[in-house]
Amino acid sequence: MDQSKLVVSPSPHILAKFTTQKIMLAVIIALVPTLVASAIIFGWQVLLLTGVTVGACVGFEALYCLIMKKPIPVGDLSAIVTGLILAFNLPPAFPLWMAIIGAFVSIVVVKQLFGGLGFNFANPALVGRIVLQLSFTGAMIGYTYPASIGGADALASATPLLAGQSTQVPMIDLLLGTHGGVLGETCALALILGGLLLIFGKVISPVIPVVYIGGVYVFKLLLGLGAGGALGLVAWDSLAYILSGGLLLGAIFMATDYVTSPYTRKGKVVFGLLLAILTVAMREWSNMLEGVSYAILLGNLLVPFINVLTRQRPLGVKKRAKEQDAGKGAA
Amino acid sequence: MDDKKKIPLNADEQALTEQETQAVEAAKEDAVAGADEAPAPKAKTGKAKKAAEPAGETADAPAEKAAKESEAAGDTQTEAEKKTYKAEKLPPKPPKSKEQLDWEAARREKFNHTVWQPILRPIVVLVVICLVTSLLLGLTNMVTEPIIAANTEAEANAARQALLPEADSFTELDLSQEYTNVSDIYAADNGAGWVVDASGKGYGGDVPVMVAFSPDGAIAGVTFLQNNETPGLGKKLETDKSFRAQFTGLPAEPISMGSIDKIASSTISTGAAVSAINAAIEAFNTEVQGASSGAMTPEEVRAYLLPGATLQAIVVPAGAEGVQPTAWRDDATGDIIAYGEAQGVHSTVVAAVAVDPDGAILNLWLDTSGETEGFGAPVQSDTAFIESFIGLTDPQQADNVAGGTLTSNAVKEAVANVLAVAPQLADAPADPAGGTENTGGDSSTSGTQTEGFPGGISSSAYVPYPGEGDTPLAGLSVAEVGEALLPGETLSRIIVGGPAGTSQHWVSDAGNYLIYGNAEGIGGHVAVAVAFDEDGAIVGILPDVSSETPDIGGLVPDDADFMDAFIGETDTEGIEPVAGATVTSEGIIDAVDNAVRAFSEVKNMPISGEVLR
Amino acid sequence: MNKKKVSNLKVFTNGFLKENPVLRLVLGTCPTLAVTTVLFNGIGMGIAATFVLICSNVVISALRKVIPSQVRLPCFIVVIASFVTLVQMLIKAYVPALNESLGVFLPLITVNCIILGRAEMFASKNTVGASALDGLGMGLGFTIVITLMSFVRELLGSGTLTLMPGNDALTFQILPEAVAPMSILALPPGGFFVFGVFMAIAYFIERRRGKDPEKEACAGCPSAAGCAAKGACETNGA
Incomplete structure (x- = not known):
């Protein structure tokens, strides 16, 4: 054999195309439509708020790693993604200093203190949002009423969920986002567009968003039918339901976080269903306005167990157990 | 027993009982055997053991020694006497051998280990500690209890004082009945008013409130005490001055949720607060104002609706929908009182309607007490609503009560039921079982709805500000x-x-x-x-x-x-x-x-x- | 049993940092998290617990030769509970505002692990004088920590500092009204977080003093004397 034709080199021998940086970049690109839509709906202050939040996230990450003498991971763009998602959870008139505190919680407490990227126990932006909600309730629910879009009469109501009647807001407004709410909730079209970009770019698996959103739709449908509504009306109502609130943002961008979601497909299905049940339950029967954030948080905490339960059995394991039983029975 | 070792008894010994003799014999035998042979046999019976012990000592006089040892060994009185007697009469026993002593020491040790240490001593120690601490606590309690009682009293008084500054001291009133949500009512000794302690069911438990009433029967002020509601939302009840201020000056009539401004995002807490205040108002009216709690008697209702009339009970024709089977007619004037019913949100709403022969409504009395607290239930005391019916022939023209739309509609339906059957009642036959009654009183007292009303007091009704609720401002909506x-x-x-x-x-x-x-x-x-x-x-x-x-x-x-x-x-x-x-x-x-x-x-x-x- | 004679001063200062009951021994976390929402509560609870701790330490130490070991726990609890009841009665009589503020956590001092823990770990094995000093030191350590925690939590979580509730003169609004305080710090999650931060600070200070708790394993662990799993921590990887 001609030895010279054999190449000897150290591992890795197969490199995936994706680096963390590329994945994060893809997510950022997917978030851009929503950013643009919010800016149009709510005004230039959106860009300021987003910029400050993202800047704070990156700054805190760099600062923390500098103090702790770790290599600075800002280049992997994950802090920017966290900053964007966190900003999208805030209402347009949110005070900037509160956003900075939120960035601190997300990056330092949830991510870095636990070990950095890959070690967070829950989605950092999500926990940041929850902390801000508990800390500054008033500021978080002070939805600014959006200015009109392109001359058309703008809508004069609070967020659809707050008003309690999703159908009060016409579907077109729900899709276009010309209603009150936080930055990232409103423009459903932009969010869906971003989601499709990620799915077709093979960055995220479609299982979780589809199962989650579909699950919420089905449960709401069942609840509506159970309360005696006509199918057509209930179906339309449920459609409005899934376009309201933070469901799309949460399902597409927060629940699909690699670190805090299950890695098997079966696990993803279970996760999605769990989130759907929790979200509907919280929206319908609890005192809270929005159930998505707490549902995703609880889901994140349960992910290790879901992983264990839905782990794929290696080939032959079942057979071995059966043989053992058979053996015991005979003896 | 070994005959050979038997020592002959002397005459004294015969004075002893048979048992004693045997025991002494056994002891002597053991003692002797112990002196000759190596280990002492373990005595089987307790008595034999005890009899064996005195035999070992030689120092003291036999009687006293025996007495002491009996004591030490825990003998009863009679046994001790017996031993003393024995020791006096019997010859001194031979000294105990070393093995005997060792054996006894070992027995004591065993007793210590098996009984005293693991069981008796812990019990004794624990009991003593408990007794001492109880004594200590009892003493402290004696000292502090009066101070604590005085403190609680002073604190409660201070809270009441804050609500009614003109009052000097308070005395608790004896309540005529048990109230679920009202704990007590205090009257100011100088007549400056009353303070009622009430509570409502909130989000995180009870929402306690103190409502002060001024002598003219209006609310002088409201304070919310410590509650467990959500911080930042319902908890603000304790501190939110503007919310509290809304209630000052309101008359002591049930307050509906629609007429007050709530604390943002805390509907349940606010609802609890309002229902607590309403409970206080009801208790105040019953206890202090003397208004009858609960519904008026049917006679009172009729007397209110058509005073000064002589009513004849009549039978309502079968098939009349939504009307109670017995109605009343004043044969002199042709006026009719009938009871219409309709389904409200939670209960059947009853409307007692006085109708004149032309079908116009003369007067109205409602029972909506089973409806939603704070929304539909106060409809029955809503003066404006009731007065809007008077003179109408079509009840649908009356306005609805804000916040109680469904109940108002039910009321209208009940009234309409009555009006539908009224023409037939003009000729309806008399009810033999019903009889007649004179409603007495003069017709001038059929003034405001609030007189003698369930929960109503005799002061004038609350006049809303122009523009408040649905009231027009300068005639404009x-x-x-x-x-x-x-x-x-x-x-x-x-x-x-x-x-x-x-x-x-x-x-x-x-x-x-x-x-x-x-x-x-x-x-x-x-x-x-x-x-x-x-x-x-x-x-x-x-x-x-x-x-x-x-x-x-x-x-x-x-x-x-x-x-x-x-x-x-x-x-x-x-x-x-x-x-x-x-x-x-x-x-x-x-x-x-x-x-x-x-x-x-x-x-x-x-x-x-x-x-x- | 190693009877290393420790100086009285060391016994006293033990409770401040090296064996701080809350931050290092992690005892008494329940009242720490629950009552530190208001400054007044922190100070009051600390003083009450310190008093109970000293008294119970003294009594238990005095009785240490008498109390048999099978019933030592019931005996300790009876002694502690009676002192707590005593304190509660005194507080209800002379400082009723504290009783209202602390509510149920006042009688809960009975099961405050610091008191039972020190009775078990120290008072039952040492002289009365040393036990009294230990009680004082531990109590002060506890008081200092919960006072600091209350200070932080109330200041940042409600924007106020309350030295006497209900008394407007002694309630200070530190944060200007326009600045919203971070209310999560007044809620349980915030409490845990602040607690964690304080523990980290204590750990950090210990390390700076050269006593690296991680590296020393059993030698550096303050609970080593009463620990049943001796050496287990070492094998689990410190």
Whole structure:
């Protein structure tokens, strides 16, 4: 054999195309439509708020790693993604200093203190949002009423969920986002567009968003039918339901976080269903306005167990157990 | 026993009992055996053991020794005596051998280990410690208990004092019945009023409240005590002064949720607070005002509806829908009293209607007590609602009660049922079992609905400010006022925790605000609708001076200089009242001032969803 | 049993940092998290617990030769409970505002692990004088920590500092009204977080003093004397 034709080199021998940086970049690109839509709906202050939040996230990450003498991971763009998602959870008139505190919680407490990227126990932006909600309730629910879009009469109501009647807001407004709410909730079209970009770019698996959103739709449908509504009306109502609130943002961008979601497909299905049940339950029967954030948080905490339960059995394991039983029975 | 070792007994021994003899013999035998042979056999019976012990000692006199040892060994009195006697009479026993002593020591040790240490000693120690500590605590309690009782009393008194500053001390009233939500009522000793302790079921438990009533029967003030509601939302009940202030001055009638401004995002807590206050009002009316709690008797109802009449019970024709089978007719005038029923939200609503022969409603009494607390239930005491029926032949023309639409509709349905069957009742046969009754009283007492009413008191009904709730301001609805001050703009109502002195809060799509301010004029309530731009500058005002003197105060809004002085201002500093109509002008200025102060609170509050188109 | 004679001063200062009951021994976390929402509560609870701790330490130490080991726990609890009841009665009589503020956590001092823990770990094995000093030191350590925690939590979580509730003169609004306080710090999650931060600070200070708790394993662990799993921590990887 001609030895010279054999190449000897150290591992890795197969490199995936994706680096963390590329994945994060893809997510950022997917978030851009929503950013643009919010800016149009709510005004230039959106860009300021987003910029400050993202800047704070990156700054805190760099600062923390500098103090702790770790290599600075800002280049992997994950802090920017966290900053964007966190900003999208805030209402347009949110005070900037509160956003900075939120960035601190997300990056330092949830991510870095636990070990950095890959070690967070829950989605950092999500926990940041929850902390801000508990800390500054008033500021978080002070939805600014959006200015009109392109001359058309703008809508004069609070967020659809707050008003309690999703159908009060016409579907077109729900899709276009010309209603009150936080930055990232409103423009459903932009969010869906971003989601499709990620799915077709093979960055995220479609299982979780589809199962989650579909699950919420089905449960709401069942609840509506159970309360005696006509199918057509209930179906339309449920459609409005899934376009309201933070469901799309949460399902597409927060629940699909690699670190805090299950890695098997079966696990993803279970996760999605769990989130759907929790979200509907919280929206319908609890005192809270929005159930998505707490549902995703609880889901994140349960992910290790879901992983264990839905782990794929290696080939032959079942057979071995059966043989053992058979053996015991005979003896 | 070994015969060979038997020692002959002497005469003294025969005086002993048989048992003793045997025991002594056995002991002697053991002692002797112990002296000769190595280990002492273990004695089987307790008595034999004890008998063996004295034999070992030689130092003391036998009797005393025996007595001591009996004591040490825990013998009973008789046994001790027996031993003493034995020791006196019997020869001294041979000294115990070393093995004997060792064996006894070992036995004591074993007793220590098996009984004393593991069981007896812990028990003894624990019991002693418990006794000592109980003693200590008892002593402390004796000292501190009176102080604690005095403290609690003083604290409660201080809270009551804060609500009724003119009162000096309080005495608790004996309540005639048990109330579920009211714990006690205190009367001020100098007649300055009453304070009621009540509570409602909130989100996180009870929402306790203290309601003070002034001598004229109106609410003097309300304080919310410590509760477990959500911090920042329901917990604000404890500190929110403007929320509390809404209740001051209200009459002691059930308050409906629709008529007060709630604390934002805390419907349940606010509902609990209101139901607590309502419970206090009810208890106050029953205990202090002497109004009958619960429903009036049927006779009382009829006496109220048609005073001074002689009523004959009549049978309602079968098939009459929604009407109770027994009705009453005054044969002299042809007036009829019938009881209509309809299904409300939670219960059957009953309307006792007095109808004249032409089918017009003379008077009305309602029972909506089974409806939703705070919404439908107070409908029965809503004066305006009831008076709107009087004279109508079509009950649908009456207005609904805000917040109690469904119950109001049920009432209308019940009344309509009565009116439908009224023509037939004119000729209905008398009910043999019903009899007749004289309603007595003079017809002039059929005044306000609130007299003798369930939960009503004899003071005048609450007069709303112009513009409050559904009341028109200067004859205009909110939409019309908005059109006048902010033409072309669409208004949305704002959720707000009720800044005191204001009653309506709206924001327009152009970013302008409309707030109604309330104040007092010379003849009664004065209200002003104030329109602000987004910086808080006044763009227009619309006063309602309907309560004022027509040609004096009533002309103030026509004074262009006065009205223009407000435009463009962000406060009411330096605005001069109109000469000759000072009180009314001051009233308008106060009302605008209230609206101005409310503006900063209202400015960034969320919208409730209600839109005027 | 190693009877290393420790100086009285060391016994006293033990409770401040090296063996701080809350931050290092992690005892008494329940009242730490629950009552530290208001400054007044922190100070009051600390003083009450310190008093109970000293008294119970003294009594238990005095009785240490008498109490048999099978019933030592019931005996300790009875002694502690009676002192707590005593303190509660005194507080209800002379400082009722504290009783209202602390509510149920006052009688819960009985099961405050610091008191039972020190009775078990120290008072039952040492002289009365040393036990009294230990009680004082531990109590002061506890008081200092919960006072600091209350200070932080109330200041940042509600914007106020309350030295006497209900008394407006002694309630200070530190944060200006316009600045919204971070209310999560007044809620349980915030409490845990602040607690964690304080523990980290204590750990950090210990490390700076050269006593690296991680590296020393059993030698550096303050609970080593009463620990049943001796050496287990070492094998689990410190």
